[in-house]
Amino acid sequence: MSLTPSDYAGIENHQITLKFANALQLLAQQTVSKLESCVTVKSGLKGATVSPADQLGTFSTKTRENRYEETPAVNVSRTRRWYSPTMKHGAYIIDTFDSIKMDLNPQEGIVQSMLAAYHRDIDATILADFFAANKVGKDATSTANFDTTNIVAKTDASGDVLGKIALAISKLQDKDVDIEQEEIYMVVPPSVETALKDAGFYVSSDYQDSKVLTGKKLPPYGGVNFVRYNLAKTNIGSTETPNNVYRCPIFCKSGVGLGKWEDFVVSVDKRADLSNATQIYMEYALGATRLEEAKCAAIDFAA
Structure with a gap:
């Protein structure tokens, strides 16, 4: 409720009975990043585009057959991936006229x-760049598209959720990904979690070493760690009828990168141009990329 000075005309101070709450509570929303801990993070980046590292291909040996044989020079392919930043910012203004009516300082709640x-934007950035054309090459002038051969279709494995997960893992293995050495994550919306329950994954001792319905965290299956995320229910990059599939990323931690130019920064200042109102301003700069196509896959589920 917003009041103007005219609302106070002719009213003595002791007659004012309207009182604001003395606590702030955030409405239902995602408050922490679900995906930042699942990817490779680089902080403190500088520049319009930044390469996290030069990447080397495989080295192949030659068979030696003779004495004093000429030493073979083996060519190893090299490439680069690139981060590009997106700047995010915004401000909240607390008018002095409103602040005198409150029994609390709202700054802490606004910053929360x-x-x-910020945490939601981290996840949105990772998901968007996961399926986008990523900058590659010596000077970031080329692009690499998501490898569509790593997508498990909606009808594959007869639609069985566990069979589709196994098929996605096999696609990674076909690209020489050592799944025993990798941390693997899969983003799952509520409908896929329901499918896991329907498959008996949560209750059957065939899949678990201990009871799983006693905790909130989703247990892994076949070396795949599940990450709950509502926004995964959009059909990013899908060629299907819009809103007809949930395209769920499944990837190795070493295969996806998040770059941070400027981490979450907040400043609190007085705005002389707005009757000395208090401004809470925040900004940050983020970018993400697939670090290796072979380590990124996706599974389509019926919506």
Whole structure:
């Protein structure tokens, strides 16, 4: 509720009975990043585009057959991946006229809300760049598209959720990914979690070493760690009828990168141009990329 000075005309101070709550509570929302801990993170980046590292291909040996044989020079392919930043910012203004009516300082609650938005943007950035054309090459002038051969179709494995996960893992293995050495994550919306329950994954001792319905965290299956995320229910990059599939990323931690130019920064200042109102301003700069196509896959589920 917003009041203007005219609302106070002719009213003595002791007659004012309207009182604001003395606590702030965030409405239902995602407040922490679900995906940042699942990818490779580089912080403190500088420049319009930044390469996290030069990447080397495989080295192949030659068979030696003679004495004093000429030493073979083996060519190893090299490439680069690139991060490009997206700047995010916003401000919340607290008018002095409103602040005198409150029994609390709202700054802490506003900053918490801003921090939650930052964490959501981290996940949105990772997901968007996971399926996007990524910058590659010596000077970031080339692009690499998502490898569509790593997508498990909606009808594969007869639609069985566990069979589709196994098929996605086999696609990674076909690209020489050592799944025993990798941390593998899969983003799952509520409908896929329901499919896992329907498959008996949560209750059958065939899949678990201990009871799984006693905790909130989803247990892994076949070396795949599940990450709950509502926004995964969009059909990013899908060629299907819009909103007809959930395209769920499944990837190795070493195969996806998040770059941070400027981490979450907040400043609190007085705005002389707005009757000395208090401004809470926040900004940050993020970018993401697939670090290796072979380590990134996806599974389509019926919506």
